[in-house]
Amino acid sequence: MKKFDDILRKSEEIKDYTIFDVNLEWNQFSAMLENNLDHQSNPISTSEVFSIEDKRHIIYLLSFAAVMILVFASLFLFSKSESNESELISKSDSESIELIDGTKINVSPNSTLKYYTNLEYKEQRFVSLQGSGQFDVSRSILPFIVYHNEIFVEVLGTSFKILQESDKIKIVNISGTVKVGEIKNKDNFRILKEGDVFHYSDGLFINPADSISNKSINAYTPAPLNKEIENSKPVPEKNKEENTAIALKGRKYTLESVINNYLIKFNKKKIKIDKKAKPDLNKIITIDDINKPYKSILEDLKQQGVIDFISGDCPDCFIIRSPEKKN
Amino acid sequence: MSKAFENIKDFELVFKEYYNPLINFVNRYLSNFENSREVVQMTFVKVWENRLNLHIKTSVKSYLYQSAKNTMIDFIRKNKIIFNATEFDGSLSNSLLDDNPDQLDPYIIKNAVETALKNVKPKAREIFSLHKFEGLTYQEIAEYLNISKRSVEDNVAKTLKILKDQLKNHPDLYE
Structure with a gap:
């Protein structure tokens, strides 16, 4: 009896006790289990079967609709891209074509041009060229961009040539201004003024006019104005040999590219540039392996006389300074 | 399992x-x-x-x-x-x-008692609650409900019997 009184006393401790109808709650709960959790262990009523069938039917319909939408969308996009782009392949003779915006392109023999046939909703005019070609681009608010292997040429309205030579690409700007850059590194670009000729090879834009005068190769210095591009003097054989010799030792870079794109970019906390330092960033230098330790690269640059460096405040930190002047 | x-x-x-x-x-x-x-x-x-x-x-x-x-x-x-x-x-x-x-x-106890009380007649349940939960004496309940004290005693006794029968097999109440 004491135990029973204890039970009653404990029962009294709980105020505001609410009793839900467990039979009703169980029916709802078991229906939920039947529908969502365990179809196998619980019998399903006829009405539920219809409900599930209906759901399945709807899911099939929705799946079918989704697939059809995808198919039609793909077909639409495919037909759109087909109608917006065409290709010209020139074999033994050069071919000329005038695009819908009035741009005239002369495609050299053994070259391929992919060009636009519709500029609706377009923000740029893209063409891609394999081989060589000459472009007379009609002026438009839409930039005209030529992709050629590793480089792009971007203009608004001008005439220029792209010539594929054995190991390099030659860009000849006939009139106006063009921008030539590397596709993979768009920060590496040059602006060509009227008459400029640039060669591109191994990530470097080289102005052959500078090589002729046997100065240090300076990719940033524009060539002197020369409208007779085709009659420009060929590079002397002696210079060609010198260039080849440099190439054999390693890959060529501008000092600016090495400092900004490799040393500073990947070692921001380790390498600083002295505020008073004024190295000639246009200098062409040779690095045998750009991925070697940054201290080795700094030593290479110092050895080539383009920079000097001293230790910084932290271990393995360095400060780039102007090269020591030779007496 | x-x-x-x-x-x-x-x-x-x-x-x-x-x-x-x-x-x-x-x-x-x-x-x-x-x-x-x-x-x-x-x-x-x-x-x-x-x-x-x-x-x-x-x-x-x-x-x-x-x-x-x-x-x-x-x-x-x-x-x-x-x-x-x-x-x-x-x-x-x-x-x-x-x-x-x-x-x-x-x-659990409250639930068991409340569930068991559902099987008791409303009048008996009220008398039982007044006695066990509100703490009124048999006499006070008799005067309050205007019934005899004997009737109060009988109702409480019957309700207790029902509750004991209902709860005696509850696994969580008697160990």
């Missing part, structure tokens, strides 16, 4: 036995029966979904108590906006850390 969840019939018995105690226990913290009901239903769904992997080492009561508490904590975390810190006083939030499943006992 626990025997309690071997089949849907056993599961139903456990559900019906603990559903109301768990809801009222959870409601002590949430102060909202709709939310408490949701938490307990989620608890039973989890138990059912995981029944094949369950290895209950203590008791069904302990397991359900712990499971409901975990589900409630998850529910509170997911609904932080609703349950801001001011709604929990210190003793309540501290009691959440108490893993003693006996905290559920008063709710």
Whole structure:
């Protein structure tokens, strides 16, 4: 009896006790289990079967609709891209074509041009060229961009040539201004003024006019104005040999590219540039392996006389300074 | 796997036995029966979904108590906006850390008594409540309800007998 009184006393401790109808709650709960959790262990009523069938039917319909939408969308996009782009392949003779915006392109023999046939909703005019070609681009608010292997040429309205030579690409700007850059590194670009000729090879834009005068190769210095591009003097054989010799030792870079794109970019906390330092960033230098330790690269640059460096405040930190002047 | 969840019939018995105690226990913290009901239903769904992997080492009561508490904590975390810190006083939030499943006992007892009292006639239930829960004497009840003291005594005795019969086989009341 004491135990029973204890039970009653404990029962009294709980105020505001609410009793839900467990039979009703169980029916709802078991229906939920039947529908969502365990179809196998619980019998399903006829009405539920219809409900599930209906759901399945709807899911099939929705799946079918989704697939059809995808198919039609793909077909639409495919037909759109087909109608917006065409290709010209020139074999033994050069071919000329005038695009819908009035741009005239002369495609050299053994070259391929992919060009636009519709500029609706377009923000740029893209063409891609394999081989060589000459472009007379009609002026438009839409930039005209030529992709050629590793480089792009971007203009608004001008005439220029792209010539594929054995190991390099030659860009000849006939009139106006063009921008030539590397596709993979768009920060590496040059602006060509009227008459400029640039060669591109191994990530470097080289102005052959500078090589002729046997100065240090300076990719940033524009060539002197020369409208007779085709009659420009060929590079002397002696210079060609010198260039080849440099190439054999390693890959060529501008000092600016090495400092900004490799040393500073990947070692921001380790390498600083002295505020008073004024190295000639246009200098062409040779690095045998750009991925070697940054201290080795700094030593290479110092050895080539383009920079000097001293230790910084932290271990393995360095400060780039102007090269020591030779007496 | 626990025997309690071997089949849907056993599961139903456990559900019906603990559903109301768990809801009222959870409601002590949430102060909202709709939310408490949701938490307990989620608890039973989890138990059912995981029944094949369950290895209950203590008791069904302990397991359900712990499971409901975990589900409630998850529910509170997911609904932080609703349950801001001011709604929990210190003793309540501290009691959440108490893993003693006996905290559920008063709710089980209350549920058992309340369920058993449903089988008693309303008049007898009222007399029993006045005597056992409100603390009135037989004489006071007789005067209050304008019946004889003997009638009060009989009603209390009959109700006690029914309750004892109903509760004597309850696993959580008599150990």
